[in-house]
Amino acid sequence: MKIPVLISSRRLQDKVKQLARQISRDYRHRTPLIICILNGAFVFMADLIRNLTIPAECDFIRLSSYGKTTKSSGRIKVVMDIESSVKGKDIIIIDDIIDTGLTTRFLVNRLKRAKPRSIKICALLDKPARRVVPVKIDYPGFTVPNKFVVGYGIDYREQYRQLKYVGYLSQYRKV
Ligand code: IMP
Numbered sequence: 001m002k003i004p005v006l007i008s009s010r011r012l013q014d015k016v017k018q019l020a021r022q023i024s025r026d027y028r029h030r031t032p033l034i035i036c037i038l039n040g041a042f043v044f045m046a047d048l049i050r051n052l053t054i055p056a057e058c059d060f061i062r063l064s065s066y067g068k069t070t071k072s073s074g075r076i077k078v079v080m081d082i083e084s085s086v087k088g089k090d091i092i093i094i095d096d097i098i099d100t101g102l103t104t105r106f107l108v109n110r111l112k113r114a115k116p117r118s119i120k121i122c123a124l125l126d127k128p129a130r131r132v133v134p135v136k137i138d139y140p141g142f143t144v145p146n147k148f149v150v151g152y153g154i155d156y157r158e159q160y161r162q163l164k165y166v167g168y169l170s171q172y173r174k175v
Pocket residue numbers: 040065066072095096097098099100101102103104127147148149150154155156
């Protein structure tokens with residue numbers, strides 16, 4: 001299936017550099033703990049951290065919300081937790097796309113209980129049309145329309161993560 005382009009590889013790379021510059025400036029005297037939400041954010045995370053000019057720690061968490069469908073279940077589970085201690089740290093959450101906002105809210109609330117010094121959110125894509133709970137994205141990439149997007153780490157049923165661009169599925173089977 002041919003996947004139409006929504007955001008080209010060039011635009012993604014420009015945005016990643018811009019976000020990395022902003023983060024490097026804002027955290028210049030700190031060493032943030034950057035937490036990547038797996039699996040979707042791994043490509044974005046990898047590009048982002050290589051453009052930082054400050055020291056940073058990285059960790060990974062895997063949450064399940066969608067399962068294998070394109071509809072959010074609203075139930076979120078920690079499938080794989082971070083190993084780092086969060087207490088007193090400056091946390092930056094790296095997400096691929098914020099849709100209903102339920103996953104982000106769950107993670108922020110969970111991390112807050114571990115008493116970090118600060119928590120900020122960096123999300124490559126924002127799909128505001130489907131928001132259920134408000135989320136303040138401190139470092140936003142692009143706003144996308146209410147389409148199912150794939151590529152640059154983001155999947156549909158584990159496919160299309162390897163695309164260099166962000167595209168969308170013009171048709172998919174709603175489950
Ligand atoms: P939320 O809890 O509804 O905000 O869901 C966020 C997660 O759902 C994202 O991190 C993605 O993994 C997944 N998701 C939301 N929208 C899309 C999409 O258009 N394509 C692929 N995955 C999506």
